[in-house]
Amino acid sequence: MKGIITKTTGSWYEVQLADGDKWRCRVKGKLRLKESPTTNPIAVGDWVEFEPEMGDKQGIIMGVEPRKNYVVRQSPHKRWQLHLIAANLDQAIVVVTLKQPAIKLGFIDRFLLTTASYRIPTIIVFNKADIYDEFDLEFYEQVREMYEKAGYSTLLVSAQTRQGLDELRELLKDRLTLISGHSGVGKSSLINCIQPHLSLTTGEISNHTEKGQHTTTFAEMFSLDFGGQIIDTPGIKELAFANMTAQDVAHNFVEIFETGKNCRFANCMHQNEPFCAVKTAVENGEIGESRYQNYLVILDEIAEQDYIKRQKNW
Numbered sequence: 001m002k003g004i005i006t007k008t009t010g011s012w013y014e015v016q017l018a019d020g021d022k023w024r025c026r027v028k029g030k031l032r033l034k035e036s037p038t039t040n041p042i043a044v045g046d047w048v049e050f051e052p053e054m055g056d057k058q059g060i061i062m063g064v065e066p067r068k069n070y071v072v073r074q075s076p077h078k079r080w081q082l083h084l085i086a087a088n089l090d091q092a093i094v095v096v097t098l099k100q101p102a103i104k105l106g107f108i109d110r111f112l113l114t115t116a117s118y119r120i121p122t123i124i125v126f127n128k129a130d131i132y133d134e135f136d137l138e139f140y141e142q143v144r145e146m147y148e149k150a151g152y153s154t155l156l157v158s159a160q161t162r163q164g165l166d167e168l169r170e171l172l173k174d175r176l177t178l179i180s181g182h183s184g185v186g187k188s189s190l191i192n193c194i195q196p197h198l199s200l201t202t203g204e205i206s207n208h209t210e211k212g213q214h215t216t217t218f219a220e221m222f223s224l225d226f227g228g229q230i231i232d233t234p235g236i237k238e239l240a241f242a243n244m245t246a247q248d249v250a251h252n253f254v255e256i257f258e259t260g261k262n263c264r265f266a267n268c269m270h271q272n273e274p275f276c277a278v279k280t281a282v283e284n285g286e287i288g289e290s291r292y293q294n295y296l297v298i299l300d301e302i303a304e305q306d307y308i309k310r311q312k313n314w
């Protein structure tokens with residue numbers, strides 16, 4: 001039998017069949033032990049083959065179909081290992097807000113880097129529009145322009161006033177969408193507005209830290225009654241890139257890559273090289289200053305990781 005993984009909780013996997021029926025499956029031992037570059041062999045969005053077992057709608061997963069794409073993050077416990085977040089996506093949404101909690105452009109750029117290796121279309125959704133004052137709106141315009149110039153779509157919404165929710169719904173229709181973003185930005189609230197029957201738990205923001213509580217622990221896929229599915233992810237706090245080379249990073253900051261084709265030196269990394277088209281574009285405001293700075297920060301991190309790996313002979 002064949003189905004799609006809708007939920008993973010440690011050793012159990014929820015598999016949904018074409019007719020909507022859900023089965024509880026385990027993974028065949030061999031599949032789990034098979035050398036895998038990731039800490040988990042299967043993720044939400046994977047298509048799997050399974051054999052029914054004794055018991056009510058229980059099965060054993062025998063194999064995973066090739067993935068059209070996937071997103072990973074570093075394992076929280078093992079620095080050099082990757083953890084599969086989701087597979088076979090049509091698009092990804094990163095939900096942000098200008099305040100409560102404050103926007104972190106570094107996180108946006110890191111998330112865009114994780115989806116760029118497979119060129120998964122990624123949309124930046126600015127939530128909580130209802131609490132933006134005129135200064136926030138001015139800053140929002142700048143940020144929006146910067147990302148649109150880089151080639152990304154953006155959307156301004158509010159789960160509170162329902163502003164922009166028709167557009168969001170249209171965006172989700174008939175597609176498999178990964179929804180990500182820091183905890184507290186309003187992911188679950190937005191999903192609840194669009195599909196009230198899901199009634200996902202939403203967290204109150206503590207005034208103390210301005211950080212949301214972690215109310216979602218596992219990535220989970222939900223079907224939308226108007227067509228399509230979404231994957232709600234636990235608040236991803238940090239994204240690091242031990243798996244990438246400096247060239248990968250240069251390749252996957254999409255506008256830097258495009259502009260970089262005009263650099264004098266073909267192997268220009270846009271750091272200190274002369275006649276660098278990227279640096280010129282940053283000076284002219286065609287590439288966002290924060291985009292460029294975050295690019296440099298990530299290159300530094302990778303140089304440091306490579307240094308450690310060499311020291312330890314990995």
Ligand SMILES: Nc1nc2c(ncn2[C@@H]2O[C@H](COP(=O)(O)OP(=O)(O)O)[C@@H](O)[C@H]2O)c(=O)[nH]1
Binds near residue numbers: 127158159183184
């Ligand atoms: N003012 C305002 N608050 C919102 C909005 N959306 C969500 N919130 C609040 O933000 C907090 C975190 O929301 P939640 O949906 O749990 O965020 P998640 O961690 O990203 O799933 C909750 O207290 C929500 O009531 C919005 O559009 N406007």
Ligand SMILES: [Mg+2]
Binds near residue numbers: 215
């Ligand atoms: Mg949530």
Ligand SMILES: [Zn+2]
Binds near residue numbers: 268275276277278279
């Ligand atoms: Zn350059």
